[in-house]
Amino acid sequence: MTTPCMDSPKRFGTVTRVLHWLMAVLFVWQFASVLTHFFAEDSALDSFLWPTHKSVGTLLMLLILVRILWALANTGRRPKPVSWLAGLGHSVLYVLMLAIPLVALLRQFGGGRAFSPFGIPFMPGFEGPKITWMVDLGSNFHGLLGWVLLAAIVGHVAAALWHYFSGEPEILGRIIGK
Ligand code: HEM
Ligand code: HEM
Structure with a gap:
């Protein structure tokens, strides 16, 4: 049955x-927090945005899990990507959207400190030594992959606009809902 x-x-x-537009807005927020922290550390905007980074990132992790399950449930039904490159690009976005918060949460867990995103208890923390491989995985890959995702998003948005202005508005239309 199709609804x-x-x-x-x-x-x-x-x-x-x-899911696409809610997550797009949250990614804008997430990268705004990172870019402000990077370029304007200790500014008023940084003091406001940076403390939200871990909570919003955890929410994004939850949403990507829902999005992956939803994509799998709709296999064979969704519009075909316009080219093999577009299909590859979307797969790369999925892999990065999953890997980036995952390695950050592993680092958070491995560090042993309690973690309550949005004030909701999520990791109780533990006594004793840190779990080194988890901390290292996050420290080596979280930021690096985060910047790769930012570049991939810029490419994705540029491709969408390029199609729109080169006479294929229906491609943007099918994700906007027109
Ligand atoms: C999809 C969601 C997320 C994105 C796109 C993202 C992106 C980024 C980026 C680009 C950086 C800057 C790296 C640098 O300074 O070179 C960063 C830093 C950081 N993020 Fe995230 N992040 C996400 C989720 C999370 C989550 C869930 C946590 C923790 C629970 C987290 C914790 C941190 C911390 C502690 C830093 C500073 C240390 C570091 O550079 O690794 N992030 N993030
Ligand atoms: C202004 C921002 C954005 C615009 C204009 C935009 C545009 C589009 C368009 C036109 C499509 C349909 C492509 C097709 O039918 O082949 C699409 C799909 C998609 N977009 Fe975006 N996008 C934006 C932001 C983002 C962001 C931030 C992400 C993720 C980091 C993202 C990930 C995806 C994915 C994975 C698809 C494939 C459909 C799906 O599985 O949800 N987009 N986007």
Whole structure:
């Protein structure tokens, strides 16, 4: 059975569109927190945004898990990517969206300190030595992959706009819902 919630070969359904744009807004927030921390450390904006980085990142982790399950449930139904490169690009975005918060959360766990995103107890913390491989994995890859994702998002948005202005507005239309 197909409902407007589900994808169809002509357009993405409501759930895919809500997930896409909700996460797009959260990624803007997440990278705003990082860029402010990088370029304007200790500014008022940094003091406001940076303390939200771990909580918003954890929310993004939850949403990507839902998004992956939803994509799997809609396999074969969704619009085909415009090219093999677009398909590869979307797969890369999925892998990075999963790997980046995952290694950060492993580092957080391995550090042994309690963690309560949005004030909700999530990791109780533990006594004793840190779990080195988890801490190292996060420290080596979290930031690096984060910057790669930012570059991939810029490429993705540029490709979407390029299609729009070169006479293929229906490609943006199927994720906007027109
Ligand atoms: C998809 C979600 C996330 C994205 C896109 C993201 C992105 C980034 C980026 C680009 C940096 C800057 C790295 C640098 O300074 O070179 C960073 C730093 C950091 N992030 Fe995230 N992050 C996410 C989720 C999380 C989560 C869930 C946590 C912790 C629970 C976290 C904790 C940190 C910490 C502690 C730093 C500073 C240390 C470091 O550079 O690794 N992030 N993040
Ligand atoms: C202004 C920001 C954005 C615009 C204009 C935009 C545009 C689009 C368009 C036009 C499509 C449909 C492509 C097709 O049908 O082949 C799409 C799909 C997609 N976009 Fe974006 N996008 C934006 C932000 C993002 C962000 C921040 C991410 C993730 C980090 C993302 C990840 C994806 C993925 C994975 C798909 C494939 C459909 C899905 O599985 O949800 N997009 N986007």
